[in-house]
Amino acid sequence: MLIKRRVLVLFAHPSLERSEVNVELLRRSRETEAVTVVDLYEQYPDFRIDVEAEQQRLLEHDVIVFMFPLYWYSTPAILKEWQDLVLEYGFAYGKDGNALHGKWFAWSLGCPAGCMAPLLSRLSWQWSSSAIA
Amino acid sequence: MSLVGLSPALGTFLAGVVLANSEFRHELETNIEPFKGLLLGLFFITVGAGIQFPVLTENLGLVLGLTLGVMVAKGAVLFGLALLFKLRGANGWLFTLSLAQAGEFGFVLLSYSTQNHVLPADIVPILSLVVAISMFLTPLLFILYDVLVLPRYQDNSEQPDPDDIDEHGTVIIAGIGRFGQIINRLLRANGIHTVVLDREPGQVENMRQIKIQSFYGDASRPDLLHTAGVDEASLFVVAIDEREQAVALVEHLKHSHGHLRVLARAFDRQHHYQLREAGADFVINETYYSALAMGREALRSVGVHPFKAQKLGNAFDDLEQRHREALYQTWVEKPDGERYGTSYQSLFIELEEALSTAMDDDRDDHHERSEREWAPPPKNYLSDFD
Incomplete structure (x- = not known):
């Protein structure tokens, strides 16, 4: 039985005109039904993230996907800003911070072939479990 | 109107006033344009035909004296009003000279007063002659204005004609003063084609000297907008100084060119609201x-x-x-x-x-916080995970 989940794609690319792969992924995501695509650089060109709105969006979706090109083994700046501001104490972690319990999390990141090995060994599980716990 | 005992002429005047406040006034004006010339010609033929030459020749001195007296008296009152309402310089003179005539409504009033026996029948032809001759003299007053008054108030003795706009852009900017310049420079620097309009010939000239192209003309005129390419444009920036004209321009653009995105410059809070009400898509206080x-x-x-x-x-x-x-x-x-x-x-x-x-x-009260910044968790938060 297929459980229909609501999917949120948080896309971060500071220079879409130079993008080759992500731009295509973005286009395909937008065409997919039941997927909410948010282009963070488009929504917040001055980095002034509306934390309330973002938290509300997280609550409304079951699967959160970060889609971004890999910059220095991390996300482009706005997605980091997003993590710093939106994943608050009391919302995403800590006492009563269980708003994201039970949600799924996924990445789609782009980097040249062969970059994945060091990334997987260092970052993945530690980071994702602390953010979503 | 005749049912109520008022003249039909007053009725049509009131109809015009009511329509002038409706949203159809632009279309009305455009549609009436061709008829205006025809009917105006007819009206003035009637006026001219009403001049009874026998009466004129018999009372020439009286009629001319009365005419000049009326015009001078009216002119004096108008000049005083112009000073009172701060219509300075050339505008004040134009106001005085153009309205010094007795006015065509005088004919209506005279015939009405005759019907109701308010005025004796023998002075009415003389009075209607006075009205007709004052109207006849008004074009001469306009010539007087052009020749004597205008040169005193302007450096150029004649207004340059609006420029022939020979290019079309996707963006039209009305006003190339302090505000419009910044917008124009930003767009031009990025290869976006703009057509700039300004009402001050001096400003247009200054801009040409620093190699910024703009066109002279009044952006509130629909025919100028048309030649500027408003039908093909996708964006219109209203950056003019005059507040009421800005609101009127926004209204007109939104009404006649619904596809156009309109950005407007507001003088203050009230002007901001007015522009929003007029339909501007984006308003910024200057x-x-x-x-x-x-x-x-x-x-x-x-x-x-x-x-x-x-x-x-x-x-x-x-x-x-x-x-x-x-x-x-x-x-x-x-x-x-x-x-x-x-x-x-x-x-x-x-x-x-x-x-x-x-x-x-x-x-700590993060739900009420106006500005969301990174804040460290409380000091003892690690105990949450025990």
Whole structure:
């Protein structure tokens, strides 16, 4: 039985005109039904993230996907800003911070072939479990 | 109108007044244009035919004396009014000279007063002659104005014709003063084609000297807009000084060119609301962001950390935008007379209080916080995970 989940794609690319792969992924995501695509650089060109709105969006979706090109083994700046501001104490972690319990999390990141090995060994599980716990 | 005992002419005049306030007045004006010439010609033929030459030749001195007397008296009153209402220079003279005539409604009044035996029948032909001759003399007064008055008030003795606009752009900017220049330079620097209009020939000339192309003309004229390419344009920026004309221009653009996105420059809060009501897609108060930048610098100058000053400025801006929206909704719902009444004022005071509370809120109360910044978790948060 297929459980229909609501999917949120948080896309971060500071220079879409130079993008080759992500731009295509973005286009395909937008065409997919039941997927909410948010282009963070488009929504917040001055980095002034509306934390309330973002938290509300997280609550409304079951699967959160970060889609971004890999910059220095991390996300482009706005997605980091997003993590710093939106994943608050009391919302995403800590006492009563269980708003994201039970949600799924996924990445789609782009980097040249062969970059994945060091990334997987260092970052993945530690980071994702602390953010979503 | 005749049922009520008033003249049909007054009725048509009232009909015109009512239609002038409707949203169809532009179309009305355009449609009436061809008939105007025809009917005006007919009207003046009637006026001319009403001149009874026997009466004129018998009372020539009286008629001419009365005519000049009426015109001088009326002119004096009008000149006084022009000074009172601050119509300076050439405009004041134009007002005086063009309205010094006795006015065609005089014919209506004279025939009405004859019917009702208010005036004796023998002086009425003389009076209608006075009216007709004063109207006859008005074109001479206009010539007088052009030859004597205008040169005194202007450096050029004649207005240059509006320029022939020989290119079309996707963006039209009305006004190339302090505000419009910045917008034009930003767009041009990025290869976006703009057509710029300005009403001051001096300004257009100054711009040409620094190699910024603009065209002379009054952006509120539909025929000029048409030649500027408003039908093919996708964006129109209203950056003119005159407030009422800006509102009228926005209304016209939204009415006749619905596909066009209109950005407008507002003088102050009230003008902002008016422009929004007229349908502008994006309105900015001309001094707001400059003042905000100065405010941030002021905060820095009194010792606030630059980044903190930046965030405080951002928080102020966010709240200000939201409050402005709330105030606008209150304003737009009220009919004209009550717009700045007690409910608007009390809302304004309430929002100002909310602003100061929000700005210095404690970071623990994160749901009320106006400005969301990274804040460390509480000191003992690790105990949550025990």
